[in-house]
Amino acid sequence: MSLSSATYPCVVEGERLCAIVKPMDSGVEDVGDWAARGVVGDNEVDNNDNLFMVVFIVIQLVMQRNRATLAVLNAAASSCSAAHPEMGEVLLLLARGFLHSVSLVSAAMDSVNKRWRRRSRSMWVLDRHGGTWKDLQKVGEAHDKVFVRFCRLPQPLFYEVAQRIAPHIQRKLTNWRQLIPVAQKFACALIRWATGGYYRQTSHEMGMGLASELRSNEDVADALIKEYGHLIRFPEGRRLQEVMDAFDKKGFPGCVSAIDGTHLYIEKPKNERAECYYDRTRQFSLMAQVVCDHECQIQDVFAGCPGSVHDSRVVRISHMYKDAQDGRGIFHGGTSFLHDGTPVRGYVIGYAGYPLLPWLMTPVGGDERTPQEVNFDDCHTLARSCNERTFALLKGVWRNFLRRQIDNMKTIMKEFMVVCILHNMMVDMRIDVDLDDLDSDDDDDQANSGNFRCRRRPRVHQAVQQPRKNRRDDTYGSAEGRAAKARLISHDNHHVRVYGRPPANPWRQARAAP
Numbered sequence: 345m346s347l348s349s350a351t352y353p354c355v356v357e358g359e360r361l362c363a364i365v366k367p368m369d370s371g372v373e374d375v376g377d378w379a380a381r382g383v384v385g386d387n388e389v390d391n392n393d394n395l396f397m398v399v400f401i402v403i404q405l406v407m408q409r410n411r412a413t414l415a416v417l418n419a420a421a422s423s424c425s426a427a428h429p430e431m432g433e434v435l436l437l438l439a440r441g442f443l444h445s446v447s448l449v450s451a452a453m454d455s456v457n458k459r460w461r462r463r464s465r466s467m468w469v470l471d472r473h474g475g476t477w478k479d480l481q482k483v484g485e486a487h488d489k490v491f492v493r494f495c496r497l498p499q500p501l502f503y504e505v506a507q508r509i510a511p512h513i514q515r516k517l518t519n520w521r522q523l524i525p526v527a528q529k530f531a532c533a534l535i536r537w538a539t540g541g542y543y544r545q546t547s548h549e550m551g552m553g554l555a556s557e558l559r560s561n562e563d564v565a566d567a568l569i570k571e572y573g574h575l576i577r578f579p580e581g582r583r584l585q586e587v588m589d590a591f592d593k594k595g596f597p598g599c600v601s602a603i604d605g606t607h608l609y610i611e612k613p614k615n616e617r618a619e620c621y622y623d624r625t626r627q628f629s630l631m632a633q634v635v636c637d638h639e640c641q642i643q644d645v646f647a648g649c650p651g652s653v654h655d656s657r658v659v660r661i662s663h664m665y666k667d668a669q670d671g672r673g674i675f676h677g678g679t680s681f682l683h684d685g686t687p688v689r690g691y692v693i694g695y696a697g698y699p700l701l702p703w704l705m706t707p708v709g710g711d712e713r714t715p716q717e718v719n720f721d722d723c724h725t726l727a728r729s730c731n732e733r734t735f736a737l738l739k740g741v742w743r744n745f746l747r748r749q750i751d752n753m754k755t756i757m758k759e760f761m762v763v764c765i766l767h768n769m770m771v772d773m774r775i776d777v778d779l780d781d782l783d784s785d786d787d788d789d790q791a792n793s794g795n796f797r798c799r800r801r802p803r804v805h806q807a808v809q810q811p812r813k814n815r816r817d818d819t820y821g822s823a824e825g826r827a828a829k830a831r832l833i834s835h836d837n838h839h840v841r842v843y844g845r846p847p848a849n850p851w852r853q854a855r856a857a858p
Contacts, residue, residue: 350789359488381390392532476535476549477528493781495534496741496766501773503567524552529560536561540743562755565762575768576761578643578674588680588690590638594704594846595723595839596832598680598688600637601640601643603704604695605655606730607740608632608647608756609748623651630705630753632760640728640734641771642764647757659704669701674709682835688828693728700825705832711759719840720833726846738767740779 383573414788480491510526517777523526532550534558535541547557551653563840580598591599607629612618621628640793646662659665665672675690691703698707707724739745742763749756770777840846 369648376695392543402736442816466708474520474840475549477531477555480531493782494538495531496538496777497534498775501769502530502534503527505769508571509564510565512570513563524556524560528552529824530564532557532566534766537759537766538744540745540747562758564759565755566773568762568765569758572769575765575772576642576645579637584610584674584765587637591727592680594638596693596725596727597682597835598690599693600674600726601637601691601692601706602694602728603633603659603692603698604728604733605658606735606736607651608745608760610753610756614752619855620650620652627651627748630756631655634731634734634738634764635664636730636734638730638736639771640730640767641766642734642738645761645764647760648753655694657676659694659698668701682831683838684834686831689829690830695728697751699822700829701822702824702828704825705829708833716833716837719845720836722846723839724835734767736775736778738789741777742766758803 382808400511415804423697432697480494480713488499491502495502495504506527509530513529514526515523528550529552532546532552535550536546539546543561544554544555547554550557554559578584584600587600591597592833607623607627608631609629612622613621618628622629623629630647631649631653632645632647633655634642636642644664646658646664649658649661664673668675669808675692679687679689681728689703691705693705698704698706698708705724709721713721726844745760745763751759
């Protein structure tokens with residue numbers, strides 16, 4: 345049975361309220377007809393009028409979506425059905441109709457609210473697939489090779505390091521974001537340092553946001569320096585004796601390491617004097633001084649000088665120079681002996697660009713050399729070749745520094761320090777890396793070859809150009825340094841007579857080939 349009615353405004357007559365409800369297209373009679381025929385009395389009509397007024401007020405409450413009131417109305421209609429069957433049926437149908445309409449409106453509003461909440465959340469949290477990170481989590485021998493190709497570290501070492509740095513990079517869980525796993529942050533940083541990719545590319549592959557990757561890379565670098573910074577240090581005890589014995593076999597007793605420098609290429613720096621960073625290769629770069637042993641293990645790192653600064657200047661402003669000049673550090677700790685029993689203290693070897701000091705031995709060089717000096721230079725080149733192997737392995741595995749860096753200088757120096765720490769970690773664990781098997785994921789086609797576009801030097805007018813003065817540093821050729829070098833030349837000649845000439849270097853063989 346359906347009921348359609350029209351409600352009119354109430355009329356106030358004295359103390360009586362009349363609510364007129366006219367049935368339309370229905371067989372139900374009006375209350376006034378019931379009173380005229382004597383079905384109900386006047387008191388009952390008044391009660392029914394009051395009841396209709398209550399119904400009208402209830403309807404207004406229903407329009408305010410008061411579900412509790414509808415439940416009360418339904419109960420009242422059920423109780424009235426016993427006394428007045430027709431009135432109870434009308435009230436019950438009326439209550440059910442409005443209850444049904446309100447329930448439909450409520451369901452529609454709930455659906456709209458859920459869709460809006462999902463839509464508003466997707467505006468600030470973008471769903472990313474993270475395909476590379478899902479592939480790295482797979483287990484198996486084939487997947488282990490893929491993991492090493494991307495992260496450079498085997499999985500046992502990777503998770504060991506991740507567990508140790510977790511307290512420094514793990515963030516708290518909040519209602520506004522989900523936690524990024526520590527392993528995912530660590531893998532994202534390693535992939536970028538290993539492949540030399542850009543932040544946006546690496547973050548998309550790892551299922552992270554750009555801002556999250558920028559922050560996580562810095563957090564990972566700080567955590568690695570804090571937890572594993574002790575890996576970059578000069579050897580002590582038994583390890584020191586092993587290093588000195590290895591250099592002694594090459595004709596340099598008492599030598600503890602070899603020193604050399606490399607360039608970290610950058611874009612033209614802002615808010616800085618760009619000409620200071622313009623190096624001899626006609627590019628903008630930073631200088632990094634690295635000291636390593638015969639096994640390519642890095643012992644000391646000093647980075648941050650502009651690219652135009654010479655290596656001799658870099659070594660003089662480093663902390664190693666101050667320690668050696670003040671009589672501190674490894675250069676004054678142990679003593680070795682030459683073939684004739686002459687004691688010699690610890691020292692390092694470097695190329696001819698460095699100053700000749702008692703603790704820094706350089707080759708003789710030049711065309712007018714004696715046979716003894718030639719033997720000394722050959723032994724010196726063989727012993728110093730560990731620097732070239734270290735740089736080849738360091739930049740071959742961690743290819744981020746084969747291309748120009750666009751980060752700020754503090755971040756570049758921090759990342760280079762972290763890469764040196766990871767390099768020492770792999771050397772300590774005896775992890776063999778075949779550079780030919782490593783695939784390059786770098787977008788920059790010039791990154792692997794190193795053939796950057798050289799910038800043209802500014803042309804200087806001939807009248808303004810000043811002749812260069814022949815300035816020689818006082819640290820070159822000190823008396824004590826020349827005396828120590830003469831003793832080593834004599835020792836190397838004895839070494840060549842006993843063990844023979846050192847083998848030719850690979851790069852010299854390549855040059856001699858037709």
